[in-house]
Amino acid sequence: MIDFYTYPGPNSRKAQIMLEEAGAPYTVRTVDITKGEQFAPDFLRISPNNKIPAIVDHTAAGPVAVFETAAILIYLAESSGRLLPVDPAARASTLAWLIWGTSSLGGALPQLHHFVDSTDKVPSAIERFANDCVRMLKVQERRLSEVEFLAGEYSVADIPSFCSTAGWLSRVKALSNGALGDTPATHRWLKAVAERPAVRKVMAGG
Ligand SMILES: N[C@@H](CCC(=O)N[C@@H](CS)C(=O)NCC(=O)O)C(=O)O
Numbered sequence: 785m786i787d788f789y790t791y792p793g794p795n796s797r798k799a800q801i802m803l804e805e806a807g808a809p810y811t812v813r814t815v816d817i818t819k820g821e822q823f824a825p826d827f828l829r830i831s832p833n834n835k836i837p838a839i840v841d842h843t844a845a846g847p848v849a850v851f852e853t854a855a856i857l858i859y860l861a862e863s864s865g866r867l868l869p870v871d872p873a874a875r876a877s878t879l880a881w882l883i884w885g886t887s888s889l890g891g892a893l894p895q896l897h898h899f900v901d902s903t904d905k906v907p908s909a910i911e912r913f914a915n916d917c918v919r920m921l922k923v924q925e926r927r928l929s930e931v932e933f934l935a936g937e938y939s940v941a942d943i944p945s946f947c948s949t950a951g952w953l954s955r956v957k958a959l960s961n962g963a964l965g966d967t968p969a970t971h972r973w974l975k976a977v978a979e980r981p982a983v984r985k986v987m988a989g990g
Pocket residue numbers: 793794795796817822834835836837851852853854886
């Protein structure tokens with residue numbers, strides 16, 4: 785059984801989709817980050833960077849605590865044997881797109897939204913993050929016009945970018961003054977990923 789430490793939001797959805805894809809039984813443990821529960825000493829022993837999501841897998845060999853979305857996804861893919869190829873080249877490509885999705889795209893989008901939503905507007909920060917998000921969404925569009933899924937076949941690599949793109953593509957497009965343009969391959973991919981039962985369940989709040 786896995787304890788899943790979560791609070792509603794895109795990062796938690798990434799981990800929960802992989803829990804569903806892995807078919808791993810799990811118990812939801814809500815950490816209310818609006819009330820500072822992420823700083824409780826018991827939670828910091830699991831997630832030292834005071835962020836959700838995190839998991840504790842109660843294995844026969846003892847509990848395994850994992851924090852950081854990318855590490856959780858890799859752990860679940862490896863422990864379930866699902867959505868992460870063993871062939872070295874395919875595995876390297878899958879991990880590259882997974883890490884790109886969690887750190888590059890997934891790191892810049894929240895920064896853009898922070899600066900756009902903040903009351904003290906910092907034009908250079910908005911411009912920097914808007915340009916970078918547009919650039920990365922174009923990188924993703926180009927990739928998805930060449931292959932069906934980010935690493936070729938559907939894999940753990942699609943999950944983080946799907947959650948970020950589904951939530952924020954239209955907002956970045958609106959902010960881009962036409963620079964992002966049409967993204968037909970991205971829309972085709974969003975639809976295909978959204979049809980997976982695990983994804984449908986989590987996106988519906990399951
Ligand atoms: N790099 C982390 C980021 C996770 C993250 O930003 N979590 C936010 C919620 S979406 C959080 O826990 N914030 C609480 C805090 O910063 O105190 C990951 O990929 O898991």
